Amino acid sequence: MAIRYSWMSPRLALIPAMVITAVAFVGAIGWTIYISFTKSRRFPNYDIYWENFWRQYKRLFNDPNWETSINNLIFMTIGSALAILFGFILAVLVNKEKTGEGVFRTIYLYPLAVSFIVAGIVWRWMFNPVLGIENFLIELGFENASFNWLAHKDTAMWGVIIAIVWHGMGFYLALMLAGLKSINDEIWNAAKLDGISPWKFYTEIVIPMLKFTFLTCAILLSLGVVKTYDIVLAMTGGGPGTSSWTPAYFVVNAYATRGNMGYASSAAFMMLLITFAIFLPLVLLTRWQTKRKEKEAV
Amino acid sequence: MANIDISEREFKHYPPKKKKIKGSSIITFIFLAMIALAVLVPLYVIIVTSFKTLDQITLGRIFDLPTTWTFEGWNKAWSEVCSGMTCNGVKAGFFTSIKILIPSIAISVGLASITGYALALWKIKWAGSFLFVLFICAFVPFQVIMIPLVLITAKLGIYGTFWAVAIVHGVLSMPFLTLIFRNFYKDIPPELINAALMDSGSFWRIFGEIVLPMSGNIIIVVLILVITGVWNDFLIGLTFGGFGAQPMTVILANTVITGTGAVRYNVDMAAALLTALPPLIVYFALGKFFVQGISAGAIKG
Numbered sequence: 001m002a003i004r005y006s007w008m009s010p011r012l013a014l015i016p017a018m019v020i021t022a023v024a025f026v027g028a029i030g031w032t033i034y035i036s037f038t039k040s041r042r043f044p045n046y047d048i049y050w051e052n053f054w055r056q057y058k059r060l061f062n063d064p065n066w067e068t069s070i071n072n073l074i075f076m077t078i079g080s081a082l083a084i085l086f087g088f089i090l091a092v093l094v095n096k097e098k099t100g101e102g103v104f105r106t107i108y109l110y111p112l113a114v115s116f117i118v119a120g121i122v123w124r125w126m127f128n129p130v131l132g133i134e135n136f137l138i139e140l141g142f143e144n145a146s147f148n149w150l151a152h153k154d155t156a157m158w159g160v161i162i163a164i165v166w167h168g169m170g171f172y173l174a175l176m177l178a179g180l181k182s183i184n185d186e187i188w189n190a191a192k193l194d195g196i197s198p199w200k201f202y203t204e205i206v207i208p209m210l211k212f213t214f215l216t217c218a219i220l221l222s223l224g225v226v227k228t229y230d231i232v233l234a235m236t237g238g239g240p241g242t243s244s245w246t247p248a249y250f251v252v253n254a255y256a257t258r259g260n261m262g263y264a265s266s267a268a269f270m271m272l273l274i275t276f277a278i279f280l281p282l283v284l285l286t287r288w289q290t291k292r293k294e295k296e297a298v
Numbered sequence: 299m300a301n302i303d304i305s306e307r308e309f310k311h312y313p314p315k316k317k318k319i320k321g322s323s324i325i326t327f328i329f330l331a332m333i334a335l336a337v338l339v340p341l342y343v344i345i346v347t348s349f350k351t352l353d354q355i356t357l358g359r360i361f362d363l364p365t366t367w368t369f370e371g372w373n374k375a376w377s378e379v380c381s382g383m384t385c386n387g388v389k390a391g392f393f394t395s396i397k398i399l400i401p402s403i404a405i406s407v408g409l410a411s412i413t414g415y416a417l418a419l420w421k422i423k424w425a426g427s428f429l430f431v432l433f434i435c436a437f438v439p440f441q442v443i444m445i446p447l448v449l450i451t452a453k454l455g456i457y458g459t460f461w462a463v464a465i466v467h468g469v470l471s472m473p474f475l476t477l478i479f480r481n482f483y484k485d486i487p488p489e490l491i492n493a494a495l496m497d498s499g500s501f502w503r504i505f506g507e508i509v510l511p512m513s514g515n516i517i518i519v520v521l522i523l524v525i526t527g528v529w530n531d532f533l534i535g536l537t538f539g540g541f542g543a544q545p546m547t548v549i550l551a552n553t554v555i556t557g558t559g560a561v562r563y564n565v566d567m568a569a570a571l572l573t574a575l576p577p578l579i580v581y582f583a584l585g586k587f588f589v590q591g592i593s594a595g596a597i598k599g
Binding site: 009010011013014016017018020021023024025026027028029031032035044090093094096097099100103104105106107108109110111112113114115116117118119121122123125126128130131132133135136139166169170174223226227229230233234237247248251252255256261264265268269271272275279283 | 323326327329330333334337338339340341343344347355356358359360361409412413415416417420422428431432433434435437438439440441442443444445446447449450469470472473476500501502526529530531532533537547550551554555563566567570571573574577578580581582585588589
């Protein structure tokens with residue numbers, strides 16, 4: 001019934017957003033994929049490389065640095081999952097304790113307001129072998145203390161993970177806290193009356209009820225990890241050697257440092273595929289959830 | 299609510315082991331406080347290091363308080379450190395960041411609120427499909443569309459200016475912010491909108507007279523997201539700012555990470571702290587909205 005009054009205006013108002021979506025997202029994605037099949041190097045060259053159509057992708061899959069990036073991606077996803085675990089445990093405790101909830105939440109969450117570049121710079125300073133935490137531990141009497149993680153290939157990623165967990169823990173805490181608060185009070189009271197042990201209560205009742213929150217957290221975490229660039233740059237500069245490269249780092253390096261648009265585009269397209277692989281379960285689940293809710297409403 | 303209060307009070311009246319409960323709660327509190335201190339360690343380190351003299355820093359003992367508090371590091375960081383060939387401190391980046399921030403805010407808030415309003419409250423058949431596309435776009439990593447955007451901004455002749463950085467920020471945040479606005483607006487009672495339709499029926503008047511005055515909270519939430527997001531961004535500024543429009547994070551990275559010469563940790567930490575300060579102030583001043591913003595962002599769908 002509203003259509004009669006104002007049919008044009010809302011549609012006109014949507015034009016900018018639609019143009020942006022069509023050009024900057026859909027179009028640009030297609031453009032990137034197209035570039036990955038062309039002879040583009042430092043400057044775009046729109047001749048498709050017909051003689052060797054999959055050239056960039058063949059190179060990519062034979063590139064040890066890309067393999068390192070993918071391995072680091074998997075490793076980081078698993079390692080950063082600690083942020084979700086800590087976030088959940090802290091959310092449970094904060095929610096139970098109530099005293100000082102606001103203060104704790106404010107403190108746990110502040111790292112999120114700090115940029116990855118600053119976070120990386122501070123953590124790199126603390127990992128400094130001569131003047132940082134290692135030195136502090138040695139002065140305390142731990143002669144064999146080794147906290148110079150960023151300088152070694154095997155431990156550099158762990159250093160990055162610590163910083164990521166520090167940065168993101170509060171975010172997952174906030175999400176978990178919101179999830180915990182959405183659980184009906186009656187369930188808490190019923191559990192109290194029944195005298196279920198807290199462990200059983202959380203593992204058998206609360207966690208299953210929060211499975212959607214957990215899944216959301218897991219997917220947001222993996223999507224965040226795919227984009228990891230700044231903090232690696234700030235902490236290790238991709239090093240030692242190329243041992244802490246990530247897919248995002250690989251793309252920027254291929255484009256900005258090596259000056260190869262075609263190669264960077266092929267890696268960027270792979271990033272998109274990884275994102276969709278992570279993202280698809282979320283979409284399906286959201287759809288399923290809304291459908292279930294609609295059914296319940298009916 | 300009243301019922302729950304009573305039952306809780308009853309629990310408190312007949313606790314079988316009141317003392318034990320209290321003990322465990324103190325342990326929980328101490329544990330939470332210890333974690334809080336651990337989370338604060340980097341902030342503490344950055345603050346004390348920025349106030350130390352270089353002589354004291356070279357002694358090690360990263361956790362010690364400064365023996366003599368000095369603003370030397372801060373002064374040098376603000377106005378003297380070098381980024382590439384220029385040595386104007388991080389203050390150049392500070393002003394560039396502000397120049398980027400203002401149009402970014404205008405573009406993203408304006409665009410997203412109007413789009414969200416149109417999609418939430420006006421009967422448009424394909425609104426659902428468009429929202430779904432926006433939902434997917436919100437998760438596309440920047441690297442995937444980076445090169446075409448560079449080519450487009452170069453073609454438009456704005457590459458390397460703060461306009462390019464601001465516009466790219468506005469464009470990239472549009473899908474996500476639109477979803478936030480739309481989710482907020484769709485809960486406006488339909489009776490209100492229908493009455494307004496009867497009254498004036500104009501898309502823009504309803505937006506200006508009814509919807510916008512109701513959007514105070516959500517606009518604050520979005521402002522916080524935009525301010526912290528734009529200020530903390532590194533890659534967009536690096537890619538689109540060229541040499542002339544490098545935001546503060548890029549200047550900071552240039553001085554600290556790729557800087558040459560003797561490392562002055564107090565200056566580095568002061569520069570990092572100066573860069574982190576604006577979003578931290580926003581966060582500590584408006585923390586409640588910050589949490590709301592995060593929840594609004596994450597639990598949509």
